[in-house]
Amino acid sequence: MGPSPSKTGESPTRRYSIDPEEEILFGKSKPRAPRKVEAFDKLVVLGQGSFAKVILVRKKDTGKLYAMKILKKKDIAKAKEIEHTFAERMILAESRHPFLVNLEFAFQDRDNLYMILEFANGGEMFFHLKQDGYFNEKRASFYAAEIVLALDYLHSKGIIYRDLKPENILLDRDGHIKLTDFGLSKYNFKESKGAKTFCGTPEYMCPEMLKGGSYGKAADWWALGTVLFEMITGLPPFYSDNQQVMFSRILSAPLKFPPYMSRAAKSLLFGLLTRDPKKRLGARSVDEIKKHKFFSHVDWKEFKKRSVRVPFVPKLKSDDDISYFDPIFTQKTAIESFEEKKMRKKRELAPTSYHATSGDPFVGFSYGGSPGSMPRIMEESIPHDVEERRRRMEEESSSPPPE
Ligand SMILES: Nc1ncnc2c1ncn2[C@@H]1O[C@H](COP(=O)(O)OP(=O)(O)O)[C@@H](O)[C@H]1O
Ligand SMILES: [Mg+2]
Numbered sequence: 370m371g372p373s374p375s376k377t378g379e380s381p382t383r384r385y386s387i388d389p390e391e392e393i394l395f396g397k398s399k400p401r402a403p404r405k406v407e408a409f410d411k412l413v414v415l416g417q418g419s420f421a422k423v424i425l426v427r428k429k430d431t432g433k434l435y436a437m438k439i440l441k442k443k444d445i446a447k448a449k450e451i452e453h454t455f456a457e458r459m460i461l462a463e464s465r466h467p468f469l470v471n472l473e474f475a476f477q478d479r480d481n482l483y484m485i486l487e488f489a490n491g492g493e494m495f496f497h498l499k500q501d502g503y504f505n506e507k508r509a510s511f512y513a514a515e516i517v518l519a520l521d522y523l524h525s526k527g528i529i530y531r532d533l534k535p536e537n538i539l540l541d542r543d544g545h546i547k548l549t550d551f552g553l554s555k556y557n558f559k560e561s562k563g564a565k566t567f568c569g570t571p572e573y574m575c576p577e578m579l580k581g582g583s584y585g586k587a588a589d590w591w592a593l594g595t596v597l598f599e600m601i602t603g604l605p606p607f608y609s610d611n612q613q614v615m616f617s618r619i620l621s622a623p624l625k626f627p628p629y630m631s632r633a634a635k636s637l638l639f640g641l642l643t644r645d646p647k648k649r650l651g652a653r654s655v656d657e658i659k660k661h662k663f664f665s666h667v668d669w670k671e672f673k674k675r676s677v678r679v680p681f682v683p684k685l686k687s688d689d690d691i692s693y694f695d696p697i698f699t700q701k702t703a704i705e706s707f708e709e710k711k712m713r714k715k716r717e718l719a720p721t722s723y724h725a726t727s728g729d730p731f732v733g734f735s736y737g738g739s740p741g742s743m744p745r746i747m748e749e750s751i752p753h754d755v756e757e758r759r760r761r762m763e764e765e766s767s768s769p770p771p772e
Pocket of ligand 1: 415417419420423438470486487489490536549550551
């Protein structure tokens with residue numbers, strides 16, 4: 370069963386079709402969407418994940434900048450990723466939220482699929498964490514609050530995000546977060562059925578998934594706990610260079626906090642990193658998270674309107690300033706030779722769910738429009754691990770990618 374188009378029609382102005390020849394339209398007054406890669410000038414590579422390459426492009430007729438996500442059909446088919454790619458494209462087309470990256474157009478040619486996304490100029494949270502080491506709790510709570518709103522929105526639409534991590538959390542030009550990369554998201558999710566696909570990024574995977582059972586939206590709240598811990602300390606809570614060790618720590622190691630962490634932060638992390646998904650904070654309602662004392666200063670309505678002062682404003686010299694993107698990518702040529710080897714710092718695990726499709730599996734891709742057990746709290750300093758991670762990051766950024 371491939372992803373089916375949504376029938377919810379959130380907004381009355383939206384309609385769409387998956388007819389291969391027809392584009393998805395948001396309202397009648399929109400110009401026809403570009404269907405060709407030639408409509409854009411390619412400027413520079415912004416990033417590369419497991420399957421995709423993302424390039425900064427300028428639309429030739431309007432001069433507007435976008436991030437073009439390119440997936441090579443051959444790779445997707447080989448990696449049994451077709452269903453996930455369609456889910457990504459559907460989720461992007463249907464979602465409009467201040468803290469999610471917006472899909473402007475999608476099209477394809479013989480070899481590739483293209484998604485034209487709004488450009489998030491502020492770069493990955495990973496980049497900022499690498500630069501700063503860690504964030505103070507005020508800054509971390511600001512990003513965490515915006516992530517809560519984004520995840521809650523996705524959950525309300527029957528979507529589990531499944532890949533929350535600093536590489537997929539971008540900053541826009543104003544310093545607000547934008548989640549990108551719905552390539553592993555579960556679409557049409559029903560909590561009663563649960564999800565079973567083993568996928569995600571090792572550091573952020575929840576215990577119930579590692580155990581091989583089914584899981585639900587609480588998987589995203591576990592990942593939020595992991596990312597929040599990482600923002601405050603510089604490292605995910607159960608991090609190890611050895612993946613098996615890390616998995617076993619996620620399943621059973623005691624949760625340790627550095628002494629400088631506030632009581633409120635520890636309490637929230639204790640709740641989010643509860644191994645039993647039914648007892649995890651957020652499992653019953655997002656309000657459990659929103660009302661937590663760590664967020665007592667957050668006016669959720671104002672946050673949603675983006676009218677709160679951001680803790681950090683990206684310093685951009687121009688619209689096409691790419692100084693918040695890793696030179697490892699931006700110094701590459703923007704020609705999409707997909708022959709290069711993968712060069713990501715963290716390996717994403719390929720999802721295992723794949724359902725054979727007959728005929729052209731990419732029909733309907735094109736789009737146009739705009740619109741366990743409780744962890745034990747232990748006080749312990751963790752500077753050793755932070756140092757270890759910094760070293761790891763430095764080694765990675767100083768060694769050239771394999772060509
Ligand atoms: N809209 C965007 N604006 C700026 N950079 C982006 C955007 N989307 C993706 N990127 C960059 O490209 C990288 C890879 O994109 P992503 O969608 O995460 O691909 P993958 O599915 O291969 O992980 C991101 O981590 C980020 O650095
Ligand atoms: Mg990604």
